[in-house]
Amino acid sequence: MNRKVWMALALAVAGAAWAEKPLYTVVDGNKVDPDTLKGFRTWRQAACDRCHGPNQEGMVGPSLIDSLKVMTKEQFVTTVTNGRVEKGMPPWSTSKNVMDNIDHLYAYLKGRSDGKITKAHVVPMDSPAETK
Numbered sequence: 158m159n160r161k162v163w164m165a166l167a168l169a170v171a172g173a174a175w176a177e178k179p180l181y182t183v184v185d186g187n188k189v190d191p192d193t194l195k196g197f198r199t200w201r202q203a204a205c206d207r208c209h210g211p212n213q214e215g216m217v218g219p220s221l222i223d224s225l226k227v228m229t230k231e232q233f234v235t236t237v238t239n240g241r242v243e244k245g246m247p248p249w250s251t252s253k254n255v256m257d258n259i260d261h262l263y264a265y266l267k268g269r270s271d272g273k274i275t276k277a278h279v280v281p282m283d284s285p286a287e288t289k
């Protein structure tokens with residue numbers, strides 16, 4: 158086989174592996190994979206809950222449980238990055254914490270919105286002792 162064929166094969170394999178990676182993994186409703194856990198930590202550190210509620214149910218800001226059922230990931234990223242300043246949603250573009258973890262934040266919130274992550278407070282999958 159020539160180089161082009163090998164390249165195409167390598168890309169196909171990489172693509173398939175990427176496509177199979179789930180957005181989030183959860184067991185028992187609140188034990189999640191490390192990246193989704195990072196999403197939860199980002200949520201906490203940024204204190205999104207002071208406007209969207211500790212369970213994402215909405216307060217001055219809308220329920221993100223509802224929002225993420227209809228928003229695309231792209232819309233989510235744009236809204237969080239730029240905010241909607243005139244409507245009270247701050248921009249997070251200057252928050253390294255939020256920007257570095259935006260995929261994880263989305264995964265966590267999507268899991269909540271999907272009803273798969275049943276408790277807002279999540280813990281690592283591999284530490285059964287920490288099941289608060």
Ligand code: HEC
Pocket residue numbers: 200203204205206207208209217218219221224228233236237241244245246247249255262
């Ligand atoms: C100071 C209060 C406040 C904070 C803090 C805040 N938000 Fe918001 N957010 C709002 C308000 C108010 C809206 C509704 C804006 C509108 O009416 O379009 C909103 C809208 C949104 C939307 C769009 C929802 C939709 O249905 O269009 C998303 C997504 C969102 N916020 C995510 C976040 C995330 C993630 C964080 C933390 C990084 C966060 N917000 C922090 C107030 C806040």
